Each structure stands twice: as C-alpha cells, then as structure tokens.
Amino acid sequence: MPPVVAPVIEPEKPKAKVKPIDRSQGVLRPVIVEELVGPDHKVRAIWELTGQLDLSGYYGKIQSQEGKAGSSAWNPQLLLSVWLYAYSEQVTSARYLSTLMEYEPGLMWLAGLGVVNYWTLNAFRSSHQEELSKLLAELLGVLSHEGLITLECVAHDGTKIQAQAGSDTFRRGKTLEKEILKAQELVVELERQEASGGSGNARRDAAQRRAARERNERMKLAAEELEKVRAAKKSEQERAEARVSLTEPESRNMKHGNNAIEPSYNVQISVDAEQKIIVGFCLTQSSSDSGCLQEAMEQVKETVGRYPEQSVADGGFTNQASIHDMNQSGIDFYGSLAEPEMRQAASMKAAGIDPAFGPSAFQVLTESKSLQCPAGKILEYVRQSKKGDTTYWQYQAESKDCGGCEYQKQCCPRPEKGRLVSIRMEENEEVAAFREKMKTEAAQQIYKKRGPVAEFPNAWIKEKLGIRKFRLRGMAKATTEALWGVLTYDVQQWIRLSWRPKVMAAVVGNGATQLA
Template structure:
C-alpha cells in the first residue's frame, strides 16, 4: 500500500505540491501616497522653462477681469499665471482641446506640476483661452518688445505668408438664402417653444436641462441671423449674377468661407496671416481674415507690425499671391522694399521684368529689382522663414484645425500659437536665463 500523499505510477512515487503563493491585485484597498510635485520634472524640462518665462511677464490685464477681491464674498479665481502657463505648454505640445488639457492636468506630470495642486476644469480652460483677446494682444506685443530689446530679433527683413486653417464648420452647414430664412423661422419657433416650456415646466425635466435647451435655441437663432447678415458680403465677392444667386453661408460659423486648401481641396477655413523676421525667426505679426486670397493682405500686415513694434520692416518678402501693384506702391511710399516674384506676362515671349507704359516709379523699380541675382537670393529667404514657421505652427502647435468659431476666437487661438512659438524661440536662444 502506498504512503499517504504519494501516488504510485509505474512504480514511481510523486509528492503533491502545495498551491503557488503569489501577490495578487487588490484594487479595493486605500493607499496614501506622499507626492512631491517639485520632484516630478527634471530641471531642464520645457514646462519649467515656460513657467520661468511666464513669471517674467506682466499679466495685469488677465488679473483685471477677476471679480473676487479683498474680503468681499465670492470664490477665489484660479491664478491667471497658472492658466497662461497651461495653455502655453499645451500649445507647445500641440494640444488644442480644453477637454484634453483638463484630462492631462489629472494624468500627466508636466501639467500637474504647472497646476501646482490647483484643480481646473475644461469649461474654465475653454473660456480663458478665447475670452482675453485684448490681454493676449498685449502679451504678444510685450514678448516682442522684450525680444527686440535683447537683440533676439531684428526687423530689417520680414517674410509674410498666409495659412488656411480648417474651420469648425461642415460643408453641409452652408446654405442659400431661402434655406437660411427657413432655418431662421424654425429657430424662432424653437425659441418660442423653449420660452413656453420655461413658463410651464415639462414634468421630469430639470431646471438645468431647460436652461441648457434655451441657451442652445438662442445660440442657434443668433448664428442663423449672423449668416443672413453675412450673405451680402459673400454675394459681393461673386463675379457673375448666377454665382450671386447661389451664394451660401454657414449656419455653424457664419464668418467662415470655403477656401482652397494646401492639398488642393476646398473646405471651410480661415486665412491666418503670419509675418516672421528672417533674423531670429520670430513671429512679428498675426492677423486673421476670411478672405481666401492673399492679395491685399500686405498693407494690413505692415500696419500690424508697426502697431506692435513701433517701426516698419526695411524689406518685406511675400509670394506671388500677394502681388498687387497698389500694395507695392503703398509699401514703397512707406519706405518698405518689397521682394515678390513678377508674374509671367500673358503674351508669350514678353520680358516680365521690362517696364510697362503705365507703370509707376515704384512698380518700375520693383520689376528692375527682381530681375537681379541679388534680389532673387534675398527672396529665397521667404520660403526658409515664412513657410517653415507656418509648418511648425500647423504640425507641432496644433494650428491645423480650429475647434472654436468666429473670427475673434480664431484670432485668440492664433495669438496663443504665435506667443508660444516666440517663447520657444526665446528659450532656445537662452533668453529666459
């Protein structure tokens, strides 16, 4: 008879092994972990550099809007310095969604370090991003002034280029006038129904839900009215009478226009104009327009640069899309030398650089200038400056698709991108040390 615990198999005896002893997961237990925020990031981390830059900036206009002051009742506001640093760092990482930024503030060490224990939600982040146009404009000017003072950028030569950025509107949202008027009638009816529901609440529907429905109805009506108001301007841009009758405007973002994109397709977009100094590679001008063409954008940019820096560039580089004889004459009158390619003449075999009978002195000088090898060499700096800046903003800073609507909010997003780009140039040049 075999011993207890031993099985006989073919004359051999095997002892049964006890069950394995392992440490398994127990997710119900509560853990108390010490957290040292300061040790989360290495000294050379980009978030630390951006925070150091923000501490050097004057953010008075951001603080001016805070209601909670002194001993008056009210919940303290989140320090604008924290929100500015969060959006600058998020933009540097290509994050453009307030919801995604709020998630990162809970899950990512760099964002948690910037928060410093302050809890933020996506609604606060979203409102802050697009609700301080004047403060952002001043911050852009302030950063430029510091960089100019420290010699990190020079305005002698500036390159300008436009970038079509996809709008937050679908192609199906563009409607002709009859459809817009039908939408307005439906929107007015919906607003009236919501008002009636407010007077006679629907059972099972909370006050918060009713308030949200009322807000959505009012915003819908407002957008449709804006679309009808934009219709005359869209018609005026059409050439033929038939095209004028077919003019369409978006009910989602009435200011957006269908533009030809870089891939050759046509989609709703805004035209973001950026001017970059060739020395220092710093953005010195930011503008937003809903014109799909760059023609006519040279003069506004020169005014923008002068407003921000107090001076005009000596030389201005633009591509052929900006060429208008009136713009060249105007820039020359302001003491700015324009470097832009001379268009091919319509008549085959003609010399594009030969002056024409009706050319003004400024246009004649431009044609003659662009025929020289020196001017052609200078013009090559445009692509190396403006197009690389646009590519960086589009691929690295998230300026490839807009998540906001309306030209004011789009300008705020463009300013955040330009400020972030310039601060990173400042950091790379050692300007923050």
C-alpha cells in the same frame, strides 16, 4: 544482436527567474512636486516667463476678492502657463488637458498637483484676446531687448487653417430663409411656454431658451455673411449659387495645399528673418493673399512699434497695390512678379492657341491703329483694357476671316467671334521700377530668404502645435486661438534661443565649481 543502448535523457533545465509584475496592487508613495521635472524642463521656462509679464489685465477681471465671501479663482499665471505648455505638447482639447493635469509631470508641477476643470480652461482660452495681444507685444519687446528681433527683414506668408464648421453645413439663400423663420418661431414658442409656467424643470427650460436665442442670432449673422459672399461674386448665377455655413457663418470655403476645399480662415503671419520670430499676424476670411500685405505690415507696426526695413512675400502678395503701399510706408519690398509674357502664354494655352501665333506674331500698323495677322488679315482696334498692373490695346478680327483661314485651328480655335489680341502698351511706373529691381542679383538673394523664413512658422504651428483645425467657432474666437498658437511659438523660440542656453551654462558652471 547488437546491444541495446538506452537513450540519454537530458535533465530539464530550470526556467529563468524574473521578477513578477503586479498591476493590481495599490501603492502609497510620496510625491515631491519640485522633483517632478528637471531643471531645464520647458515648463519651468514658461512659468518664469509668465511671471515676468504684466498680467494686470487678467487680475483686474477676477471678481473674487480677499476678505470677502466666495471661493478663490485660479491664478491667471497658472492658466496662461497651462495653455502655453499644452499647445507646445499638441494638446488643444480642454477636456483632455484637464485629465492630463491628474498625472502629466509638467502639468502636475505647474499646478502643484491641482486640477483645473475643463470649463474653466476653455473659458480662459476663448476669452482675453486683448490681454493676449498685449502679452505678445510685451514678449516681442523682451525678444527685441535680447537682440533676437531686428526688423531688418520681415518675411510674410499666409496659411489656411480649417474652421470647426463642416462642409455639409453650407446652404443657399432660400434654405437660409427657411432656417431663419424656424429659429424665430422656436424663440417665440419657448417664450410662450415660459409665460405659461414652463415644463417644471427651470434649468432645462433656461438652457433651451438660451440655445434658441443663440441659434436665432447665428441665423441673422448667416444672412449678413451671405450678403458679403454675394457682393464678391461677379455674375448673377454665381450670386444665386452663393452659400454660407449655418453653424459658423464667418468661415469661407478655401482650397488647401492638398487640393481639398474646406471651411477655413486665412492666417497671415509676419516673421522676422533674424531668428524666425513671429512679429505680427492677422486672420482674414479671404482665400486670396493679394490684399493682405499692407494690413500685415500695420499689424507689425502696432505690435512692435515700427515698420520693418524690408519685407519679402511671394507672388500671391506681389501686385501694383502692394508695391505702392510698401513705397508709401517706406518699406523696401521684394516679391515675385510674373512677366506679362508668361501670363499671356498661360492664357493662350487655356484657349488652345499655338504659341507660334501669340501677340508677337501680329504686326502693329501704327498709322491705321490696327494689326495685321500672319495670314495678312486686318484686326481693328476695339478697346483699351487694364489687366492687373498693365495697360493693353485690344484688336479683334472678323469672324469670317478667321473661319476661312488656313491657320484657324492653331490661331483661333473658336472662330465664331474672331481672334482677339491684346498688345501691351505701358506698365505702371512703380511696377516697372520694381520689376527692374527684382532682376538684380542682390534682390534675388534677399528674396531667397522668403521660403525658409516665412514657411517655417506655418509648418511649426500645424505640425508641432497641432493647430490644423480650430477648436473654437467664429472669427473672433478663431483669432484668439491663432493668437495662442503664435504666442506659444514665440515662447518656444525664447526658450530655445535665450532661456535654455543660460540654464545649461549655469549647470556647467556649478559643475565646474564643485569639481574645483
């Protein structure tokens, strides 16, 4: 038998030695506030910039005064800087922001390790709209002085931002009347309870009365807004179906880019093409952009002090009224104006009419003021109409002629009333001149600036600042919050284009000096 070989037993290898992590321990460590952020951190830029701006409007509203009783108020420069930094970090919740101030390095540096409660933060954000507007104008003055704004060309666009109201809060007139009655009865009942001594909890009773009064005022506002919505409707059925939100009556249902219909506001933003700086904005209740361009240019003039030399906007803003307003204001306007033939083709497609039987297939009989169709039948003149910027003469065939025609399916899918044909006769002179201008290569090159310039800030505000839905309710407060977004965006551009290059140049210069 072969000898039995004992198995070789390898010695057990020792385990790797690593440092333990003890998360249960407490450590007392010194904090040097000045070293919490680097020299090129944006929070330093924000503090430096707010220190240069005129904040007298904020300081003038502080009731606490030196030498008198009462606690000190938080410095408005600090609160302004905290919110600008918060929005730049996509923080829009006051409660979360107050919590972040306990450990986030930038906020710890700003407040010197202090923590502002959420109520103070929210109150500061939702008020001071007038002061914020003045700060925006002052900031634009700084940017203009540094050559970052020229107003040679301003691109304009609108973007929908969702309101706080939910889609399920919209009600028709009959339901609103019941809610108004309930709100009024609740106010009367609480006042009666107060007169009889209340529940014994004065603070709770006061809070209930305040909430009831606010609800009653909101229902009254909802009734006023419902009348505005009804006034914009064309038919009685549409007016009867009109609805308004009970929680945020000033919001309107608007269609967004993802085809969702949500309660929203339309934020109109004007952008200087030189460095994509926002030079004006306004907030509207209209889902359509068609009547917003002139108001936007007025906002630019109010903020910066003058109109731009050129303005560029897409087809939603380009119409006879806008072209006329821009001419009157001395602004060279560039936009997208659809050809009448394209509009007619779209209308024919919607009606199921074959393109071969468009208006060009009908012969105008000038002497008899009528048309002759491809089948030889006569269409009599019925009226003159105006669609947008263009005047049309309309002709209509007899229903019996269309019903028995061999081309009925292609030419008149609904022969009950007979085919109606619109022939373009004349176009507004200003619109015609504008159309010819936009055919030139130079105009097309200017119009190409619109997309990259106008849409960039919209994307930035939604993606980088996180303002896809307003935190505050009501049109006035939503306007204030949009203003925070615009101000934050422009501050970030100032940091990128002006402050940081200077800081980096100084750092490089100091390094070169030390090496020498």
